[in-house]
Every structure is written in C-alpha cells, then in structure tokens.
Amino acid sequence: MATRTDQEEPIMLRPQDTSTRERKNLDGLWRFALDGDRRGRDAGWFARRLDTDRELAVPASYNDLTAEAEVHDHVGPVWYQREVWVPAGWAGRRVVLHLESATHRATVWVGDAEVVSHEGGYTPFEADVTAHVTPGQPVRISVEVDNTLTFRSIPPGEVEQTAHGPRQRYWHDFFNYAGLHRSVWLYATDPAHLTDVTVTTGFAGTDGHVDYRVGWESGPADGAPDGTGGADPDVAVVLRDADGAEVATGRGATGRLTVPDVHLWAPGDGYLYDLELQLVRDGTVLDSYHQSVGVRTVRVDGARFLINEQPFYFTGFGKHEDLAVLGKGHSPAHLVHDVALLEWIGANSFRTSHYPYSEDVLDYADRRGLVLIDETAAVGLNLGMFGRRDQPTFSPDTIDDQTREVHAQAIRELVARDRNHPCVVLWSIANEPESRTAEAEAYFRPLFDVAREADPTRPVGFVNVGLAPHGQCRVSQFCDVIMLNRYYGWYSYTGDLAAAEDAWEAELRDWAGEGKPIIVTEYGADTYPGLHATTPTPWTEEYQVAYLDMNHRVFDRIAEVVGEQVWNFADFATTPGIIRVGGNKKGVFTRDRQPKAAAHTLRARWRGRVAG
Numbered sequence: 001m002a003t004r005t006d007q008e009e010p011i012m013l014r015p016q017d018t019s020t021r022e023r024k025n026l027d028g029l030w031r032f033a034l035d036g037d038r039r040g041r042d043a044g045w046f047a048r049r050l051d052t053d054r055e056l057a058v059p060a061s062y063n064d065l066t067a068e069a070e071v072h073d074h075v076g077p078v079w080y081q082r083e084v085w086v087p088a089g090w091a092g093r094r095v096v097l098h099l100e101s102a103t104h105r106a107t108v109w110v111g112d113a114e115v116v117s118h119e120g121g122y123t124p125f126e127a128d129v130t131a132h133v134t135p136g137q138p139v140r141i142s143v144e145v146d147n148t149l150t151f152r153s154i155p156p157g158e159v160e161q162t163a164h165g166p167r168q169r170y171w172h173d174f175f176n177y178a179g180l181h182r183s184v185w186l187y188a189t190d191p192a193h194l195t196d197v198t199v200t201t202g203f204a205g206t207d208g209h210v211d212y213r214v215g216w217e218s219g220p221a222d223g224a225p226d227g228t229g230g231a232d233p234d235v236a237v238v239l240r241d242a243d244g245a246e247v248a249t250g251r252g253a254t255g256r257l258t259v260p261d262v263h264l265w266a267p268g269d270g271y272l273y274d275l276e277l278q279l280v281r282d283g284t285v286l287d288s289y290h291q292s293v294g295v296r297t298v299r300v301d302g303a304r305f306l307i308n309e310q311p312f313y314f315t316g317f318g319k320h321e322d323l324a325v326l327g328k329g330h331s332p333a334h335l336v337h338d339v340a341l342l343e344w345i346g347a348n349s350f351r352t353s354h355y356p357y358s359e360d361v362l363d364y365a366d367r368r369g370l371v372l373i374d375e376t377a378a379v380g381l382n383l384g385m386f387g388r389r390d391q392p393t394f395s396p397d398t399i400d401d402q403t404r405e406v407h408a409q410a411i412r413e414l415v416a417r418d419r420n421h422p423c424v425v426l427w428s429i430a431n432e433p434e435s436r437t438a439e440a441e442a443y444f445r446p447l448f449d450v451a452r453e454a455d456p457t458r459p460v461g462f463v464n465v466g467l468a469p470h471g472q473c474r475v476s477q478f479c480d481v482i483m484l485n486r487y488y489g490w491y492s493y494t495g496d497l498a499a500a501e502d503a504w505e506a507e508l509r510d511w512a513g514e515g516k517p518i519i520v521t522e523y524g525a526d527t528y529p530g531l532h533a534t535t536p537t538p539w540t541e542e543y544q545v546a547y548l549d550m551n552h553r554v555f556d557r558i559a560e561v562v563g564e565q566v567w568n569f570a571d572f573a574t575t576p577g578i579i580r581v582g583g584n585k586k587g588v589f590t591r592d593r594q595p596k597a598a599a600h601t602l603r604a605r606w607r608g609r610v611a612g
C-alpha cells in the first residue's frame with residue numbers, strides 16, 4: 001500500500017458527498033444509558049441491544065434533554081446506541097464511521113468490534129469499518145462517551161468522591177455539557193482515496209497563488225481481489241472561481257496554482273474558490289474531494305495585525321456553544337441566527353472561546369467573511385483562580401508533562417482540522433492559564449513550538465488573565481499577539497468606573513510597550529435584563545453600557561490595541577454559584593438572543609467604525 005503521510009497530525013478529510021463519495025447521516029434519536037459504575041464495557045453493552053427505555057437526541061448535550069438531575073449532573077460514562085442500514089450500493093467500497101466530536105472522550109464499537117477511541121471533546125475522529133459491516137445489512141453502533149475531567153484531560157478537572165456520589169470539579173466558568181454534540185456519519189469511498197489536503201495562499205499584485213499538498217492511499221495492493229491494485233494513482237487538481245469557471249489546473253500531490261485577477265478573501269467579503277482534488281488511475285477518477293479556498297494573507301508587523309497587508313481591527317465577542325435544551329449541541333438554525341446578530345451589531349470577528357466549535361461554524365464564517373480566533377479547550381489551567389491557592393497549577397500532582405502531551409495533541413488536532421479555513425487568523429492555545437511561574441513558562445514554551453510547527457502561516461498566542469499583569473506574565477513572551485481578558489470596573493473597582501479607567505489605561509500602556517498588537521479578548525459586566533438605575537449600579541443595563549463606554553475610551557487612546565471582543569455574545573449556562581444568577585449574565589444578548597441595552601451601544605460604535 002502506497003501511503004503519503006509525512007505529518008504527525010491526525011489525517012482526515014471532513015465527510016462530503018461528491019461524484020465518488022457518499023455520506024449517510026446518523027443524527028436522530030439514539031438509545032441512551034448512564035453508566036456511572038463503569039459496568040458497560042465488562043458487561044458487553046455494545047454486544048446487544050442497550051437495556052434502557054431512554055432515547056436521546058444527537059446532536060445535543062444529554063444534560064438538559066430530560067427533567068432528571070441524575071442525567072443533568074451525571075459523572076462518568078454514558079452509552080449511545082443505534083442500528084443503521086449500510087447501503088447495499090456500498091459493496092466493494094471502503095466504509096468509514098466519522099464522529100464530528102464526542103465530549104470529552106469516547107470508545108466506539110461497530111457490532112461487537114471495538115473500532116476507535118478518542119480523547120478530547122471538540123475535534124473529530126473516525127475509523128475504517130469496512131471489515132465490520134455488510135452492505136445491504138443493518139449494523140449496531142455503540143458509543144461510550146465519558147464526561148470525566150481529570151488532571152490528565154484538556155480541559156482539566158477533578159472528581160471528588162462524596163457521601164452522595166461523585167462530584168465533578170473544574171476551574172472554568174461554563175457548564176460541563178457532554179455527549180454527542182455534533183453529527184455522526186457513515187461514509188463510503190473507493191478503496192483508493194484521498195486522505196488529506198493542506199492549502200496555503202498568498203498574492204503579489206493582482207496574481208494570487210494557492211499552494212496545495214494532498215495525501216492519498218492507493219488501497220489494497222496488487223493482486224487484491226477487488227483488482228484495485230496496480231500503478232500508483234496520480235493527483236489532478238482544478239481550481240474554480242465562485243461562478244464555477246476554471247481558473248487553474250495542476251498535477252501531482254503538491255504544487256502551486258496561480259490565480260490571475262484574484263478575488264481575495266477579506267473580512268466582510270467571504271469570497272471562496274473551489275479546489276477539486278481528484279485521485280486518478282488510468283483515466284478513471286477514483287476519488288474526488290472539494291476544498292474551499294479563500295486567498296488571503298495574515299501577518300503581524302510590529303504592533304499591527306495585517307490581513308491582506310491591511311491593518312485589521314477586531315470587533316466582536318467571545319462566544320460559547322450554549323443553547324437552551326441543546327446545551328452544546330450544534331444547531332444550524334442558531335448558527336444562522338447568531339451570525340445574523342453579529343452582522344446586525346457590526347461585529348467582524350469572534351473567538352471560539354473556550355474550545356474548537358463545530359466545523360459548520362467555520363465553514364459558514366468562511367462564507368460570511370467573519371474573522372475567527374480559534375481556541376483549544378485548554379481552559380481552567382489555573383487552580384489559584386478558583387480558591388486552590390495552596391496547590392500549584394503545574395506540578396507532578398496536578399497539571400504535568402502528561403497533561404502537556406494531551407494539550408499538545410489538542411493543538412495538533414485543532415490545527416489539522418481548521419488550517420484550511422481562511423476565517424481563522426490566529427490560534428489561541430489556552431485561556432487564562434496560570435502564567436506567572438517558572439513552571440508555567442516551562443509548560444508553555446514547547447506548546448508554542450507545537451503550534452508553530454503545525455502551522456507556520458498564522459500568528460499564535462494565548463489569553464492572559466488579570467492575575468498575571470504586565471511584568472509578571474512569563475508566557476506572553478512567546479506570543480505574536482497579546483490577548484488580554486480584563487474586568488476593570490467589574491471584578492476590580494466594582495462600580496467605580498473612573499478609578500477603573502485610570503488603572504486599566506495604566507496597565508494597557510505597559511503592555512503596549514511590548515510593541516506587539518494587543519487584542520482585548522474579554523471585557524464585560526454581568527447584566528440582569530430589565531434591571532435599571534440612574535446611578536452607576538452593577539448588574540443594571542445602564543452599567544453595562546457605561547462600562548463598555550469606559551473601556552472603549554481607553555482602547556481608543558492606545559494605538560497598539562487592535563481589537564475588542566466583549567465577554568460575552570450571549571448569557572450562558574455555568575455551574576451553580578453565588579456570583580452567578582441562572583448562569584453567566586455578561587451577554588450582550590440574553591441566552592434566547594434578545595438584545596440588552598448594550599447591544600445598541602455596540603451597534604452604534606461598530607457600525608460606525610471602518611476597519612483599520
């Protein structure tokens with residue numbers, strides 16, 4: 001078997017229907033059972049019909065689908081199971097089972113055979129299941145999904161055994177939703193198939209260029225019963241513009257295509273070319289795959305953030321995948337509606353806080369010309385923030401070298417999944433970790449190398465927390481862009497916006513001295529919709545407006561600030577707590593997407609602003 005795999009990252013192509021590929025979507029209702037005692041595997045739950053009367057929806061978090069606390073607050077594995085008919089027309093084809101995500105880890109069986117396990121709740125994984133299915137027959141698919149967070153997971157957490165059962169603790173501020181949050185697919189290809197593609201783009205004058213690198217496998221070797229062996233296949237590529245007109249062609253697994261009179265992808269102008277990849281043998285197209293391509297460049301120059309060599313100013317939000325009933329389940333309707341609200345308010349960007357989002361979100365952002373800061377699920381690597389000041393964050397008993405391996409893999413998987421999206425302009429490898437100690441520096445240094453090795457074309461950063469202000473942070477030295485979360489006037493100087501303004505400006509000026517671009521990735525104030533006051537009163541709609549105005553005055557005085565992303569786009573679910581009222585209320589929109597007063601303030605500012 002001829003294989004081209006010179007990369008370390010996971011190799012996968014998102015399932016799609018083409019002239020040679022066919023998908024079958026497995027979303028819908030699956031049988032569901034809790035397995036807090038971890039009995040399922042030994043008892044062989046995968047080997048027979050799951051003994052349960054529960055059926056839950058995929059995609060969705062399971063937590064809010066029933067009315068029961070035991071489901072909502074479950075800690076440990078759960079099982080999903082369904083049967084699927086394998087299309088009769090797939091005889092002789094290679095059949096793959098693909099899960100877009102399973103939060104936070106999963107093991108999958110097809111019939112009685114264990115086919116794949118995956119760690120990490122927000123990136124896809126798949127298995128070649130050809131040997132375990134019979135076209136024209138049904139097959140049972142079972143998935144054990146485990147929501148447990150430990151010091152060896154990203155994000156980290158700890159399970160406390162109490163007299164009333166296990167309790168999951170973690171150090172991040174959103175509810176630990178779990179389950180099958182995104183689509184599950186069965187798909188078929190020819191035994192000889194394309195395995196991956198990387199595109200990078202650039203331009204000079206009116207000529208664009210697209211560099212591509214394609215991976216493939218030739219299928220069973222010579223003499224195989226299906227007769228697919230023989231000469232190595234060849235790769236042919238065709239680039240078409242948005243009207244379907246051919247603009248360039250190429251041959252071979254790597255190459256450069258030139259695009260005359262290029263229409264660049266740019267913020268607000270999501271122009272995409274279509275790169276068709278074909279695996280060809282003896283004139284027959286064995287596999288065809290379509291990769292969208294936005295031709296654009298990204299670069300940091302001093303304290304400027306350049307897209308297509310033009311200074312770019314980020315406006316927008318930190319978001320969450322968070323919805324009533326669905327939890328973190330992907331919903332195309334809500335995606336369309338959220339992006340409509342982003343466009344209404346004049347946002348040109350958002351951060352995928354605090355984990356990789358559904359690939360549908362990235363595809364749509366590409367098409368809408370939205371700019372993304374793409375973040376790993378490394379949130380809550382900061383024990384001190386949550387009252388555990390006695391324990392170091394980075395130590396052999398807490399977050400250690402093994403965790404760093406999991407974190408490195410999370411970075412590789414994020415980059416492998418999203419590197420071809422023009423909307424992604426900056427990688428965020430962690431949110432608000434402890435970053436003041438030598439241990440933090442040692443932990444992060446190699447992770448920046450991992451990110452840069454995986455993608456030499458985009459800037460890399462992490463999001464700094466107020467506990468590690470300028471002069472104390474030992475990790476920001478590795479960043480191309482400084483990303484800051486600050487709550488002057490909320491968590492500090494609460495209610496005193498005048499004092500907050502002075503302190504915030506002083507700190508920002510220190511950061512500006514680094515000579516790097518600064519994006520304020522979080523600033524925000526909890527706001528209870530309908531609460532009002534004439535005097536500056538935290539939690540009122542007026543205070544959120546005044547708080548944002550104060551921040552904007554500060555940003556506008558500092559040239560190195562190249563972006564403002566309010567925390568948060570919408571209210572979202574958290575664990576219960578005495579500083580949260582029905583979740584985190586820093587949304588500019590409520591959880592059901594109604595605007596608070598601040599939405600109109602932001603709209604006036606952002607719709608008036610011309611990028612740059």
Ligand code: BDP
Nearest residue numbers: 173431432485522567584586
């Ligand atoms: C920051 C976190 C974010 C929180 C936010 C807040 O990055 O996840 O939700 O503060 O406190 O610490 O609202």
